[in-house]
Amino acid sequence: MPEGHVIHRLADELTVAFAGRPVRVTSPQGRFAAAAELLDGTTLRAAEAYGKHLLIDFGSTPVSPLEPAGPPSPGPFVHIHLGLIGKLRWVRPGPVEGADTLRLRIETDQHAAELRGPQTCALIGPDEVAGLLAGLGPDPLRADADPARAWQRVHRSGRSIASLLMDQRVAAGVGNIYRAEVLYRQRIHPDTPGNTLSARAWQRIWADLVELMPLGVRHGRIDTVRPEHTPEAMGREPRVDRHGGEVYVYRRAGQPCLVCGREVSVRAFEGRNLYWCARCQRRR
DNA sequence: ATCCGATGTCAAT
DNA sequence: TTGACCTCGGATC
Numbered sequence: 001m002p003e004g005h006v007i008h009r010l011a012d013e014l015t016v017a018f019a020g021r022p023v024r025v026t027s028p029q030g031r032f033a034a035a036a037e038l039l040d041g042t043t044l045r046a047a048e049a050y051g052k053h054l055l056i057d058f059g060s061t062p063v064s065p066l067e068p069a070g071p072p073s074p075g076p077f078v079h080i081h082l083g084l085i086g087k088l089r090w091v092r093p094g095p096v097e098g099a100d101t102l103r104l105r106i107e108t109d110q111h112a113a114e115l116r117g118p119q120t121c122a123l124i125g126p127d128e129v130a131g132l133l134a135g136l137g138p139d140p141l142r143a144d145a146d147p148a149r150a151w152q153r154v155h156r157s158g159r160s161i162a163s164l165l166m167d168q169r170v171a172a173g174v175g176n177i178y179r180a181e182v183l184y185r186q187r188i189h190p191d192t193p194g195n196t197l198s199a200r201a202w203q204r205i206w207a208d209l210v211e212l213m214p215l216g217v218r219h220g221r222i223d224t225v226r227p228e229h230t231p232e233a234m235g236r237e238p239r240v241d242r243h244g245g246e247v248y249v250y251r252r253a254g255q256p257c258l259v260c261g262r263e264v265s266v267r268a269f270e271g272r273n274l275y276w277c278a279r280c281q282r283r284r
Numbered sequence: 285a286t287c288c289g290a291t292g293t294c295a296a297t
Numbered sequence: 298t299t300g301a302c303c304t305c306g307g308a309t310c
Binding site: 041083087117270271 | 298302
């Protein structure tokens with residue numbers, strides 16, 4: 001489920017539903033029970049996303065209306081990383097179903113959010129938060145992101161841009177879909193080594209992520225096709241798989257490229273499927 | 285009924 | 298590079 005856009009969307013939703021309110025916190029499955037008990041009944045301050053990491057702030061320091069940025073909260077924080085299969089879903093408040101897999105439930109009388117299958121769900125303090133953030137590259141979904149920090153790593157690395165884009169120390173929040181789609185849209189071959197990429201090419205990649213990822217947050221799905229290649233514009237069937245969005249190459253192996261007609265390529269790369277169009281994305 | 289893969293990451297080999 | 302982890306929906310028998 002999760003590239004950065006999903007996490008940012010969830011952070012926004014959690015903040016809207018719960019910020020400033022006392023919440024019930026439980027771990028029906030039991031694997032987060034001790035922490036849940038500690039937090040149960042306390043007030044949720046806010047939720048924030050950094051790349052694919054979700055931090056739910058249970059700090060009791062009120063947010064100053066005069067200084068929204070304010071001093072850093074001392075927490076505690078619930079640190080959630082969904083991993084490949086984790087899900088955080090909204091359900092109707094009421095009796096719990098599927099308790100055996102329900103790691104964490106946060107609810108009021110109005111709203112209930114359920115976390116299942118996360119890679120990480122842990123109670124952490126400010127030092128751990130600082131350490132976590134220090135290990136992340138700039139996040140295209142955050143206003144304070146500095147793409148030059150990413151470029152610094154990219155242009156000094158002999159690793160391929162496909163590998164670098166998936167490295168959360170380089171850029172936080174990009175996953176397998178955005179990687180494939182941004183490289184396709186910028187017509188960059190995935191095997192291009194970082195140290196042969198032009199600064200301009202990196203700027204185009206970054207600018208495209210900054211354009212695409214907020215759309216993903218807003219729509220709750222990843223759409224990357226330009227207006228002239230949409231199903232309506234081309235008279236083709238819209239995509240129906242559960243990943244949702246309209247894309248150029250991700251999971252389209254063997255199907256014709258929407259621009260040139262060549263069969264979209266796929267190969268296993270660093271344990272994931274890498275998709276690209278061998279005609280539109282020239283090696284150079 | 286069972287299998288497989290998935291928008292991810294880490295440790296072990 | 299592979300395996301482990303955690304869950305679930307779609308495909309396949």
